[in-house]
Amino acid sequence: MKQSKKTKSRIYVCHTFYHVYVAILKEMKLQREDANYQKGDIALSEISTKFENLGERLEKTGIFHEVLKLDEKHENFFPELAKYRQNYSNILKHMVNRMIFTKRLPKCEEPYITIDFQAYQDIYVFCDSDPIGYYLNYKKIYYHAVEDGLDCLKNLDDAYVANHGHFKLKAWFSRHNLIFIMNGWGKYCLDMEINDRSVVPTDCPRFVEVPRKPLEQALTSEQKKKMIQAFIEDADTLLEQMKPRSADEEFAMFLTEPHPVDEEARKKVCLDIISKYCQGYRVLIKPHPRDMIDYVKLCPECVVLRGRFPIEVLNMFEGLRVKKAISILTTAMNSMDFVEEKINLGASFWDAYEEPEKHAFNKKAGLSLANEHKVEN
Numbered sequence: 001m002k003q004s005k006k007t008k009s010r011i012y013v014c015h016t017f018y019h020v021y022v023a024i025l026k027e028m029k030l031q032r033e034d035a036n037y038q039k040g041d042i043a044l045s046e047i048s049t050k051f052e053n054l055g056e057r058l059e060k061t062g063i064f065h066e067v068l069k070l071d072e073k074h075e076n077f078f079p080e081l082a083k084y085r086q087n088y089s090n091i092l093k094h095m096v097n098r099m100i101f102t103k104r105l106p107k108c109e110e111p112y113i114t115i116d117f118q119a120y121q122d123i124y125v126f127c128d129s130d131p132i133g134y135y136l137n138y139k140k141i142y143y144h145a146v147e148d149g150l151d152c153l154k155n156l157d158d159a160y161v162a163n164h165g166h167f168k169l170k171a172w173f174s175r176h177n178l179i180f181i182m183n184g185w186g187k188y189c190l191d192m193e194i195n196d197r198s199v200v201p202t203d204c205p206r207f208v209e210v211p212r213k214p215l216e217q218a219l220t221s222e223q224k225k226k227m228i229q230a231f232i233e234d235a236d237t238l239l240e241q242m243k244p245r246s247a248d249e250e251f252a253m254f255l256t257e258p259h260p261v262d263e264e265a266r267k268k269v270c271l272d273i274i275s276k277y278c279q280g281y282r283v284l285i286k287p288h289p290r291d292m293i294d295y296v297k298l299c300p301e302c303v304v305l306r307g308r309f310p311i312e313v314l315n316m317f318e319g320l321r322v323k324k325a326i327s328i329l330t331t332a333m334n335s336m337d338f339v340e341e342k343i344n345l346g347a348s349f350w351d352a353y354e355e356p357e358k359h360a361f362n363k364k365a366g367l368s369l370a371n372e373h374k375v376e377n
Helices: 017-033 053-061 079-085 091-112 131-138 167-175 213-217 221-232 235-241 263-277 313-316 333-335 347-352
Strands: 008-014 041-045 068-069 122-128 142-145 190-194 208-209 251-255 282-285 322-327 339-344
Touching: 008 017, 017 041, 017 053, 017 122, 017 221, 017 313, 041 053, 053 221, 068 131, 091 131, 091 167, 122 131, 213 251, 213 313, 221 313, 251 263, 263 322, 313 333, 333 339
Parallel strands: 008 041, 008 122, 041 068, 122 142, 142 190, 190 208, 251 282, 251 322, 322 339
Antiparallel strands: none
């Protein structure tokens, strides 16, 4: 197959609002430091997140050269693939089916992926477990993987959790492009960027530590303004929502998550946390970008922050102050500079609302903390 000429600098493939946030941080670093800086492109895939008008706002900021749409299709879009995803107790039959699936999924995706990835010098893929990871390996195109969320492997290292039975064998197959495993195990994955190596309970020779905080701290005033413009349609309204009504009023913020999957359980989680941890405060609710619950209706006495954006964007505003923030697993809370007290309840908090095995992913796969155990590879 004839290789396309590398005529473009780089592209970031994003599946969530947080992915876009990190892509902007990385692009702005190059803008500050590279004497031969050339703008990169960004591709928004809505396979798991509806970005609404984010693409239009990104275009107006001029941060990227082009804002593209990646029309990935979920594997369920191709019913003929279902037979290869059945679970078999026979490892040989299971591996044969995975090998077939690994080739057929990207073949099915080809008509829908219209971006010429061969033209880019560097490709950064957030969450390469989505079809784009299969596609790039199928096309033998090298790329850089980037962690899905801040320190997300701490709670769910999906590469290992989804493959913990006979992991060494499966990793060998993936490195030879016979099957595909995400997060640094694919043959054409050059490296896997993570924020903090010390919190990841597994090991991969392609892990590269790229801390996010220094990228945030190095932003110029102009770059902060562009970050706000990219994510927040009406910054003045948002600031007004977070302004104290009196000199002694203090805020407590609850960061929601798209878990538990059951919506009624999630509503109860919210109400219980507000009742237990937010008494005496004016309550701010920051819905997760994928959490579609109507919190204005559920909690009419609370201030529900408008807009779908990564919580880290609030660091770009000067003068914001929140006394207390509460989350369950939201690792982004660690980077919220405007918060005094941070309470992370941990996955076990969900035990009262759903069966523990539904959320104790790493534990179920036999993983312990990073500083206690390293998985042999």
